[in-house]
Amino acid sequence: MLKKVLSYLIPIKIHTEKSSLSKCIEVTWANGELVLDSENTNYSYGSLQRVLRYGLKTIGFDKIVKMEHILILGVAGGSVIKTLVDEIKFGGQITGVEIDPDIIKIANQYFKLDEIQQLEIIIDDAFEFVLKTKNKYDLIIIDVFQDTTMPNFLYESYFTNRVCYLLKSKGFVLFNTMLLNKEDNLRNEKYIANFCTVNHNIKSIPRIEVHNELIVIEKKM
Template identity: 30%
Template structure:
């Protein structure tokens, strides 16, 4: 989910008053379950706002249960915009299970769905979802305990939608950021298929300091003919302001959803579609986050399986920038 090195502390980018609110919320949490697996330390916590899953003490996913909002962490709702781009989604591949709620939401949103394949590396996540997040098996849902890149490379199936939301305690693993992985993913998409990726970047997308996101975007544009961006500003504000009561600029960083596809027949702009998606409230508000500006990526590298060292260099540059704009 977060393309950051482990030493970048996101919390320090909140206003001090808001940070106190978040610290008080975290201090009030009750630990329901904790386990150390081969991949992460997984903790399930609950507070007055809902139930959450942490990987290595970083929030990974959760379900909010509040008087003003019930459901996924708001950034997840942007995945549900997929039917606006392709109204004939029948088969979905989800890389990274989270709480499992996204899969059940898609079943409700698209009754004509034939199948959802979920790929999750850690079998304990599946057990936790069933026990603590009310995930129920369904004949249309198939769970594969496997490395996601290995699955993509070997599957014979074709999909109308691929969701990439893989997160470890330190970020989105590099092997899911490269041109080679995107090419592999493109081969499992149907002609009108979509890849939607949850990533992270500076809110000012065109900033010269947005090293990692711009390199990632350049990599996507090297593989896909079309890329559409949704910085999740509305969804994040709904969570932090309406639910948590935060008042100030949220953070220098934000989730950014990349919707990538090669089809020339899919719609070109959000304004071409005015209908609501059944089951998703306030769709128009989420659509307002569409990024319509041209993003200059000419001077940035493409991520490749061969240049992980260059990524580490850019991570250090991003960390330096964030420390400058958000001093301790």
């Protein structure tokens, strides 16, 4: 409790761990809440939870609570899962795909992810999982980062088309992107401009954090 109170004055790091995939993982008390960070950016809770919550609110909490199956590519500490379960009261199935088992170990220890009964965690590469899965989803959340880097496959048309194929009728994709420079902004503009399918709509959401832009894809039928 003391560390939580003191964290309103200064961040207090309580756990640091090296990971072969994520390099450095840190758990910190900051402004009265636990957050999960990589070496250079926020991975879960804190500002990232606010960004993804804003995206979910844009889609509509009332729509999400009626959904049956949600896929999350990139779990980290599971802050978006906590928003779905604790705030939105989503009662359906959640499948979380995370490539780094060390992060899931920390998420279970500090954020009690393993206590969420409707959640299935799969340790796998997001691209590989999307190719293999036979399921269809009402909502697919893409939140895949390696520190401050976004893997190139996220912007490839083959991956995008496959993700859209996995959507149920009137389903949504919520794609969280990081923009650190002019090139990143141009990358997103090109991605949206080149998106080509008559069965889906695409749009970006006005930013609430300078370096994060959310892109929403909606399946029409």
